[in-house]
Amino acid sequence: MDKSTGSADQTFKTGAEELFADRYQLVEKIGSGGMGIVYKAQDVKLNESVALKFLDRPAIPGSLAYDQFIQEIKLARKISHPNVCRIFDIGDHRGQLFVSMALINGESLTALMERVGKLSSKQAIQIVRQLTDGLKAAHDQGIVHRDIKPANIMLDQLGQAILLDFGIARAYGEDGREASIMMGTPSHITPEMIEGKTISCASDIYSLGLVWYELITGERPFSGTTVELMQKHVLEVPRPPKVLNPEIPEAINRLILKMLEKNPSRRPKNASALSHELQSLEASTAVANTSDPDLRDDSSITMLLRERHRIEELLKARFRREISLLFSDIKGSTAYFEKMGDVAGRDMIRRHNDLLFPIIDRHHGNIIKTIGDAIMASFPHASDAVTAAIDMQRALYSERCTTDQSISIRIGINTGEALVEDNDLFGDMVNLAARIQSLANPDQILISRTTRDKTIEEKPELNAQQMGEVRIKGKQHRIELFQVQWTNADSTSRRWVNKTIFSGLSLGSWRIKVFLTAGCLSLVAVVPAVRHFVTQSSISFLFPQAEHSRIVARRSNLLRRLEQRGILVQDLTDLPQRLGELEAALTQGNRRTANRLLDGIEEAVERFTVDRPFIDQKLRRYNQLLSQIGNRLEEDNLFRQRQKQIMAAIANDDFSAANALLNQQFRQIASMQTTP
16 A cells, blocks of 8 residues: 655655654654644554644744643643543654654544434433543643644543643644734634634633533534624623523533633632532432332342442442553662661652653553552553563663672562552552562563563463462462573573472472572472471572572672772772682682672672772872883873872862772783883
8 A cells, every 4th residue: 555645745655665753654644623633643662553643733842832832742741531532652754743643543523423413411421421531630730722622622432532632733833822822713712812812721621611512412502603603702702501401400501601601710620620510410410310209119229239340340430440560669769768768768769760760651651650669560461561670670780880889679570450540559469460470570571461561462472470379468379480581691591490390299298389580499388277488598409400500690890880980899908818718709609608699799899989098099009000111101191190080080089080080090001011
């Protein structure tokens, strides 16, 4: 297929032969309007279908309107709610501004109204309630839609109402007023927009009132030319919807008219206030129904039970969603706070969050909450959660390799249905996700079977190894867990472990299970009514190869951290001797001694600081070397320049800089000594 169409002076081609912005394969045009053209596209980077909106008349880059628009889209990306279309990204490719967002399969509210004419009060209030919930998520973050109309509302295949185009209206005009006048649909524009007054959350309430009016009457409250419509929005009071449809309950009639007040201060001030009004309206309707004489006969209990079942189904349809939930926390944070103090601990968590939050956002995640060092984030797809977890672990690993920080996290992921309300999650799947995370070891990603199965469906290339079954408190049946591979070491450590171990071995009255976590082994032996947990060092005799590899890896990581901090082996008085003893213990196969030596070395390195006494000691060693080589480096300008810089750094108490310069001098001296 090779179709082309244009927006402004840009042509977009569909088909497999060309990628837009080196990322998107355009599949087909699915819509167009006053703001631009919408395409169905395949995001080849994420292997996911998305909607791409190309803006027809974008603001000029560098203008106030352009900057406001970019900021508005960034804010809109933070909105995560089932009744709001998720915005993934914004781009500018060769001067063409575009927005990528979730692809919704369904029909617009405009198409629905053309097909059915009008809705019943119950159907209409259900849609309005869902739109209000979505608006509340935006208003709570100070984000105003500005252009609510049937064309910007989709109904998905489950009948859920979804708001589109948050932030898009900012693309045009130098401020919110001009943008709204230029781009607001005349039939759904607000009085304050026409008069150039401040736009607020109450502006969205007015537009939503216009939509509700049309849903239950089949007509718009005002008609006429563009100029006439604007005059009527500012000056004319609409006919009560009950005049057009006598079946409308009086309470709904009053609320719609309140939403259409000319003065914004007389409307519900935001979606939260409207939500309270809707709750009161629904409650009064329920009371009216239960006072009906028909409900007082022998069948009243049956009818109430039916009504209860209907309400439960509505709640399920509105609030229950299938999501993947990720929990993570930092290894040893409590000890860190106790040792380093609250300020240092808070700074450590800030660095952790600054590193991981963008990763979660990049994988379409929504951070539900943070509690201390813990993160709780939801994802629309299991593969999003798993790839985010992999990138989180890799980012922290890279951080450890390039700095002297050693933050490690453990991650647990579960997939299932949860109740979503006010950007929070409730349900059994949430509790299970937290339990799975608590079972993980540092640097490990544990996932449930549901998450693993969903991930394989979405991205078969992601590798998850079976870990066995565990008993979780409160669960009748054992839960099967899988470990996600994110380093080559994960697969290497498994090559020599027979998978039958994980199913459990029966030895008389004993049941033994071996779990492999992040390349390390843990043994759980279960005796009738007794559980005995054996530590890694206690079972090293069972798997000497794995224990030896783990010690070597610890030693390599330690030396790498020393190098990153600018500390030479000879800088620590007895470190060369300790490393020699460690090598001897490994050669002799004495792994317990090797572990003890490593523990002591790591503790000494952790306590070590680059201060004035250390620099003075290093200078003495440096001067001794200089006296041994005589004047062989006096002619080297760079060497002499560094000597001056060392003295200046010490004079300014910049001991880290002095240490780094001394290390360069030591390396040059060593190089000269080895050169014939």
